[in-house]
Amino acid sequence: MVKIAPSILSADFCRLGEDIQKVSSADWLHVDVMDGMFVPNISIGVPVVKSIRAHTDMFLDVHLMVEKPGRYIRAFADAGADLLSVHLEADMPPALHAALDEMETLGVKRGVVLRPITAAEAVIPYLERGLDLVLVMTVEPGFGGQSFMADQLPKLAAIRSYIEKYSPGCLLEVDGGVNAETAKLCRQAGADVLVAGSAVYGAKDIPAAIAALRGDARG
Ligand code: DX5
Numbered sequence: 001m002v003k004i005a006p007s008i009l010s011a012d013f014c015r016l017g018e019d020i021q022k023v024s025s026a027d028w029l030h031v032d033v034m035d036g037m038f039v040p041n042i043s044i045g046v047p048v049v050k051s052i053r054a055h056t057d058m059f060l061d062v063h064l065m066v067e068k069p070g071r072y073i074r075a076f077a078d079a080g081a082d083l084l085s086v087h088l089e090a091d092m093p094p095a096l097h098a099a100l101d102e103m104e105t106l107g108v109k110r111g112v113v114l115r116p117i118t119a120a121e122a123v124i125p126y127l128e129r130g131l132d133l134v135l136v137m138t139v140e141p142g143f144g145g146q147s148f149m150a151d152q153l154p155k156l157a158a159i160r161s162y163i164e165k166y167s168p169g170c171l172l173e174v175d176g177g178v179n180a181e182t183a184k185l186c187r188q189a190g191a192d193v194l195v196a197g198s199a200v201y202g203a204k205d206i207p208a209a210i211a212a213l214r215g216d217a218r219g
C-alpha cells in the first residue's frame with residue numbers, strides 16, 4: 001500500500017509537537033529544508049530535525065532544497081534523519097554522488113529529487129549506482145499550497161519503469177499539490193510514497209484526509 005508522508009511545512013511551527021501527533025496515522029514525516037538560494041524561501045534546518053527526532057519515532061524523510069547539499073549530509077544524519085534527498089539540480093554530478101556515498105556510510109537512506117524541468121532520464125546514472133528513493137516534484141519547489149502539475153505524470157511512469165530496470169526496490173515519491181484526487185493519478189502512475197502538506201493540515205479530519213490519500217474508502 002502507498003505510504004503517506006505529511007509535510008510539516010503546512011504545520012503550525014509554534015505547535016509542532018502537537019501537529020506531528022495529529023498525523024500519527026501516516027507512515028513518514030516529510031521535512032522541507034530550504035536555504036533561500038536553491039529555492040526563494042527559507043524554512044527550517046538541522047536543530048529542528050534534531051528536536052523532531054527526540055519527539056517521534058516516525059520515519060523522517062528530509063527533502064533538502066539547498067545548494068551544494070553535500071555540505072550538510074553529516075549534520076542532518078547526526079540530527080536523526082532517516083532519509084535525505086538531494087536535488088539533481090543542486091550541484092554537479094560528482095558532488096551529488098559523493099553526497100550519496102556519505103549517506104550510505106552514515107547509514108542514512110539515499111534519495112534524489114527532480115524539479116519539474118528535469119527530464120526523467122537524468123535519474124538513470126543515480127539508479128545504476130543504487131538508490132533508496134526518487135522524489136518527483138509536481139510543483140516548483142519552495143512553497144506549499146500550489147497546484148499539482150499533471151504534466152509530470154508521464155515522467156512518474158517513466159521513472160517507475162527505470163526503477164524496475166536499474167534499481168528494483170527503490171521507492172518512488174511524489175511531492176507537490178497532492179490531494180485525494182491527484183493522489184489517485186500518482187498511485188496509478190506507480191508512486192509508492194505521497195507527500196502532502198495542505199491536503200493534510202488543511203483538513204478538518206486529518207486521519208480521514210490521510211486515509212483518502214491512500215485511496216481508502218473511508219476518505
Ligand atoms: C514544496 C515542498 C512540499 C510542500 C508540499 O517545495 O517540497 O513538500 O510542503 O505542500 P503541498 O502538499 O501543500 O503542495
Ligand code: ZN
Nearest residue numbers: 032063175195
Ligand atoms: Zn518537500
